[in-house]
Amino acid sequence: MADKKYNALDINGPNFNPNLYLDKLFKECTLRQVMDHENEIVKDTQTLHSDMQTLVYENYNKFISATDTIRKMKNDFKKMETEMDLLASNMASITSFSDQINSTLHDTREKISRLSGVHTLLQRLQFLFKLPATLKSRMEEKNYIQATQDYLHAQRVLQQYGDLPSFQGIKTDCESILTELKTELRKQFCNPRASAKELAESVDLLLQLDEPAKELCLEFLSCAEKRLSEQLVMLKDQIEQRDIIEFVDLGCSGFLSDLCLVVASFHDMFINRVNSDSDNIENSTATEIVINAGRKQCKAHLQILKMHFADMLTKARQTLTTPKLISQEDSSKNLNELLNSLIVTIVEKIKGVLQDLVVFIMPEINFAQKPQFKDSFCVDNVREGLIVCFMHHFTATARSFCSTGTADSKVPPTLLLLLSKLCLDFRNGSVHFLLSQTDELFQINPKQNVALTNENEINSTMQESAQGLLNYYVRIQGLNCSQRLVAHNRAEDCPAVMKRVVEDISAIDATVALLYEDQGTATEHSSDSSRKTHSISVSRHQYRSNWSSYTPNHLDSTVVSNMHKLFSERIEIFSTVEFSKVSILTGIIKISLKTFMECVRLKTFSKYGLQQIQVDTHYLQLYLWRFVVDENLVHFLLDEILGSAVHRCLEPVLMEPSVVDIICERG
Amino acid sequence: MDDNSVIYGLEFQARALASQLAETEKIKFIIGTQSLKQANNQIHLVEFNEEISTIKTSVFHHPDGEIWKITTSPIDALKLATCYNSVTNESSCTMKSAILKLPVTENLNNIDNLELATTLDISLLGSEIKTTEFHPIEANKSVSVTDSHVVLWDISESNGKNILSIPLEGKNNPKFTTGKWNPHQNCNQFTAATETHLKTYDVRSGDLAWNIDNVHSQLLRDIDYNMNKQYHIATCGDDGFVKIWDFRQTSQPVYSRSDHSHWVWCVRFNHFHDQLILTASSDARVLITSAASVSSENNSEGCITDENEDVETKQM
Structure with missing residues (x-):
């Protein structure tokens, strides 16, 4: 038993092997033990047997009772079915009966509804017939509001059927009462003791009765006028009898308050009410x-x-x-x-x-x-x-x-x-x-x-x-200046033309200076008077150093100028100018020089032509620097002009710079 | 875009560039150099292969002088006309024009001179020759524009025969600057530019056919006809404007823009998409402008706002 693998020996296990078990038992136990064991087993078997029997009995009873119940249910359903059939047939007969009743009652119902219609009509008629009487009684009671409401209630019917002879009497009666009502209401206007509220009421009623507002307005005013004039007359009478203070008091409390009342009520009644809608439009x-x-x-x-x-x-x-x-x-x-x-x-x-x-x-x-x-x-x-x-x-x-x-x-x-x-x-x-x-x-x-x-x-x-x-x-002035330069290019006469160009530019400078102050940039130039000579000498130095490369043996390769171009900034010719004198002048000069350069590039120069350009550029160099923001720009452009001229010259021989200086100073 | 650019360097300065008009398969350009050292001048033939972005070049000598203008024949791919400045002695030079022929076979080993097809003698008809323009459809005709004349040549032989010469008349000694054939109307009209005006002559009679005065406020530099629109002509000039005119109504240009910041030297229509206008200026820029409103491809949806695109910026 200890060995679980061999549970074939387990008497309660599913793999129980009786022979093995018996063999083992016989081998291991004494006779007595075997006999005890047998008794034990027999007893166990018996208890198991009886247990099984009781279980079977109990369940058997249950089965039987279940079967009984089912059988009973079957019987009950059968009975119910027949009853249901009966119910259905009853329902059908009920429906047919109700239909029958409905059809028989139909006529009667119609009659009743017609009768009720007649009844209401009669009621209305009665109201109409009684209307004159009611109106009269209301008039007597002075219940004008109710009277008006009653009349308005019947008004439509009267208008519609007023032509019928039977109604004509009623209509005339009503109308006569109504006119009475209106006059009664109008009287209210003249009633000196009538309060504003009462007045408003009567006007309201009259308006409801379709009285023309204008007429009412006039009537009201005439009544008021009459009343007020009466008061004035009364005041006049009293003017002599009374003390002045008393008189004023009376006047104030009586006449003026009445006047105020009239104005107020008029305003209330006519203006505020009647015109309230038309007012806005106007x-x-x-x-x-x-x-x-x-x-x-x-x-x-x-x-x-x-x-x-x-x-x-x-x-x-x-x-x-x-x-x-x-x-x-x-x-x-x-x-x-x-x-x-x-x-x-x-x-x-x-x-x-x-x-x-x-x-x-x-x-x-x-x-x-x-x-x-x-x-x-x-x-x-x-x-x-x-x-x-x-x-x-x-x-x-x-x-x-x-x-x-x-x-x-x-x-x-x-x-x-x-x-x-x-x-x-x-x-x-x-x-x-x-x-x-x-x-x-x-x-x-x-x-x-x-x-x-x-x-x-x-x-x-x-x-x-x-x-x-x-x-x-700037563009126009630049073009004007360049026109001169171009013209000059044709007729080759000394710095006279250049002089005129410089003069032109100075004139422009003077004009621009009147309108545009030199801000900021001015300091650059005006800082010291020695600057002029200094800058010129410096620039002249650069100037020569660049041109020195154009000695005859180097002339073919313009490497230096090309290098210079590579490292210098690109110059926008027709660029936007700033609102300052130098910027404007710079723009003009740039345009002029660029034109000069393009013209030079289209030409072929002799030796003297080139030297003329050399003089011209030097002359411009001497005079133009003061007008521009950046002197180097002028140097660069003039440099390029001379460079181009050298390139376009058949016999490129430049003058000695000292000679150029002398010519320019003389010019 | 910039990655695809191909650069071809020249030894000398150049002013003349033309595309080979008669060549329909390949993209070929001809460039003439401008150097006063007469013997140095060259003509470069550059072929651009679009697919692989490479160029093939051949160089020819042009010892006669510096080249100011090159035009190509629209009929014969091998023919080109040059206007050149020839130095006669140490200090003087004359302008000449000639029609040259490219060799059929390529010779890679040594640099050749071009074969001279026709010489054009203008010595009696003005001092400066501005351009020589081939007739658009007739192979034996061309026109030269000098500063004072428009000259029609018969170029079938080696010496050009002067058929007709039309003098320029006017006050203050006006000068022609350039000229172009009208490719429409049976190619009987030749348009020349003088100062700020356009003058078009009928080459059959030599009479003035039509003219537009003051197309620009300053010197007129170049003109080009729209190949696809009969009456449209583009002009450009020193005022920095590019304009397109309908020469039937000359009071106002049909298109006018000022994108360059200096003189515009050159204007061309794209032959196929004629809304594209290429301009070159001395502000050192080349611009392609789309003028859709005056294009032949312009349909009813019409005036799309003209967009402007800087395609290439060339430093001079």
Whole structure:
């Protein structure tokens, strides 16, 4: 038993082998033990047997009872089935019966509904027939409100069937009572003791009875007038009898309070009530008219401003073209004044217009307080329609001067410069001033209103126009100068032409200096007086060092100049200029020199031609450096011009620098 | 884009570049150098292979002088015309023009001179020759533009025969700057540029056919016809503008842009996609501009905003 592998010996195990078990038993046990064991086993077997029997009995009983139950159920269902059938047949008969009843009752029901209809009609008729009587009784009771309500209740029917003979009597009766009612109500007007509330009531009732409001109004007023005049007469009578204080008291308490009452009740009854709806419509149309007028006014002003602006421009143009003939100095002095007067007049003109328009929104004026009007007038018309629109016109006009295609070639370049500066000045102050002035006068809050044109927006277009004009100016002046240089290239006469070019540039410099101060960059030049000679000597040094490479044996290889080009910055010729004198002059000089260079490259030079160029470039070198931001730029360009000339020369022999110096000083 | 660029260096400065018009299969360019050292001048034939991004080149001597202008024949791929400046003695030089022929077989070993096909003698018809333009369809005709004349040649023989010469008339001694055949209308018109004006002559009679004055505010540098649109001609000039004109209505250009910051020297339509306009300027840039609104491919959806693209920036 100990060995679990051999559970064949386990008497309760499934693999029990009786023979093995017996063998083992016989081997290991004594006789007595065997006999004991046998008894034990027999006893065990018996208990097991009896246990099994009791189990079987118990379960048997259960089976039997289950079978019994099932049989009983079967019987019960059969019975139920028959009962259900019976139920169904009963239901069917019930349905048929109910249908029968329904059909028989149908006619009766119709009759009943018709009868009930007749009944209500009769009731109404009765109401109608009784109406005159009720109305009369109400009149007697002075219950006018109820009377009116009753009448209104029946009014529609009376109107519809009033023509029938049977109703005619009733109708006439009612109408006579009604007129009575109306007169009664009207009497109330004249009742001196009637309170405002009572008056209002009677007016209300009369209005409900379709009395024309106007007539009522007149009647009411005449009654009031009568009453008041009576009071006046009474007062007049008493004027002599009474003490003055008493009289005033009486007057106040009696007449004046009555007057107030009349006014108040009139206001309550007619104006507030009757006109309450039409009032709004009238109001809005009125506002619209005012808004229209405002818009027209603004447009007219805008037109005037535009015309004025155009006039100013023509005038400026004339003044710019004429005095130049007399003397250079004179015109230059005028230029600054001209600019200032332009700005001042434009700003003043706009301010005048604003003052003119501000009348529209004076606080005394009724429509000015309407938000609808205020919004549309202040924001849409004045600010956007007039001021902003004018600014746009301003920039557009300015830009039309420099837009190619429409540009007029006869426009004096100085006008471009002037306009450019004008735009810039506007950007730097006037725009802000005018806009804030407008906002202040017309109580516009630019932060609240997102749709408003931003100041920055206008400023940036101003800036753009100014830039465009300035670029155009530089371009034109550059071309004018280069035209001289090109012409010079044909006729080969000494620095006379170069001298004129330098003179031209100095003249431009003088003009530009009037409008554009030298900021920042000025220090570079004016720091010390010795700088001039210094810079020249330095530059001349560089200058020669570059050109020394052009000795005849090196001439073919322009390696040095190429190297120089590689390491120098690329020069934008027609680049945007800044708003400063040097930048403008630099632009002009750059354009001129570039043109000079291109012309040189298209030529073939003799030895003397080359030497002429050498003199020319040296001369320009001496005089142009002071106008530009970066002297090296001029050096570089002039260098390249001479380099190109050397390259295009059949017999490239340069003069001695000392000789060049002497020629230039003499020129 | 930049990765695909191929660079070909020249020994000398050059001003003349032309594509081989008659060559339809390959992309070939001809370049002429400009050096006053007469013997050094060369003509380079550069073939670009698009697929493998390589170039094949051949070099020829051009000892007659520095080349100012090269044009190629639209009919014969081997023919080209040069305008060159020839130094006669130490200090003077003359402009000449000639029609040259490229060799059929390639000779890789030594540098040849080009075979001279036709010489054009302009000595009586002006001092400077600006260009020689081949007739678009007739192989035996060409036109030379000198500073004062437009000259029509018969070039079938080795000496050009002057058929017609049209003088330029006007105050202040005006000069022609360049010229081009009108490829439409049976190629009977030749357009020349003078100062800021365009003048078109009928080469059958020598009469002025039509003209547009003041196409640019400054000197007119180059013109080009649109191959696909009969009446369109592009112009460019010193004012930095590129304009396209319809020469039936000459008051306003149909297209006008100013993208260059200096003189525009050269303008060309793309022959196939004629909205693409190539321009070269002395601001050291070459631009391709898309002018879709005036293209022959322009359909009803029309005026798409012109987009501008810098394709290549060339440092001079």
